[in-house]
Amino acid sequence: MNVFGLQIGIAEQIPHAVGVAWGMKLKRAKTATLAMFGDGATSEGAFHEGANFAGVFKAPVVLVCQNNGWAISVPRSRQTASETLAQKAVAYGITGRLVDGNDVLAMYRETTAALKQARSGQGPTLIEAVTYRFGPHSTADDPQRYQPAGELTEWKDQRDPITRLRICLEREKLWDETRQRALEEELREYIARSITTALTEPIPAPETMFEQVYAEPTPILNQQRQELLDHLKATQKGVTFP
Incomplete structure (x- = not known):
């Protein structure tokens, strides 16, 4: 499936993605890799090493930073003094893009363009997707301890990406309440079947x-x-x- 397994080390997937991209370039394959990471990962050495290597060797890779503003519990202002994370691309000689990460169509457009650029041999791209984490970072996290009161509500009410896309589709007459209800029912049935199947699987040795x-x-x-x-x-x- 050409999908890497998950790993727990923050930012460590970036050098892996860049290395694979460089290997594909050496094989003259017209393809690219894509790595996703959070804003906290930009404080790790692996991010800078990977971005620098990608710039030097023009590795066909797209680096997508999901900037939710808080990493685990540290605000972006404590991660870097840069005005944006996207501008860090300048230091490595690669393309940088600042995108509304809650705009599905904008993300699709910019990611598609970045992949096309990478596949055509024009080098890597760093995309900063500005978004917000609606829930805790993990089961051990309590975002109410550090997120300002009302900030989460504002993002949910005004910038929820699913709601925004649905409104856009409805205005274009491509979606309606009937289709929404049918989709939700289909997904409920699918989830129920998946859970039943998983629970009946034999326990592996x-x-x-x-x-x-x-x-x-x-x-x-x-x-x-x-x-x-x-x-x-x-x-x-x-x-x-x-």
Whole structure:
């Protein structure tokens, strides 16, 4: 599917995406990579290393920064003194674009143009998508501790991207309430079927967690796998889920 697996290290996907893009360029493939990250990632060295490498080697990559204003809990003003994040592209000799991240059509237009530019050999692009996080960063986060009162409500009421797109489609006579209700019902049924299917799937053997990590298992992985099997055998415990 050409989709990388998720990783937890902040900004670490950026050098990966740039490296893959450079590799595709060396193979003369007319394609590009796209990496998405938050505004907090721009404070990490991996972001600057990746952007600098992309600029020097004109790697066909599009870097999309989802600037929600708060990273995990730190305001953008404490991340950088730059007026925008998009202007950081200038230092690396790449194209920079500042976009309303809650405007679906604007994001589609700019991302499509950036990918076209990358595929044609004209170099990478950094897109700053200005948006807002409507919920907590994680289950351990309480945004009410740091977000100003009323700020979230303003973004939800006036800038919600789904609501804005729906209004646009309705004005163009491309959507209406009947279609909306039908779509919601279809999605409810789809979600219910998916949950039922997932709950009826057999529990995988615990040692499968070591599979498909590398093309060939490393000695350490084999050792860890055996230690797990020995532990399960010694304790006569299986794998259970709540």
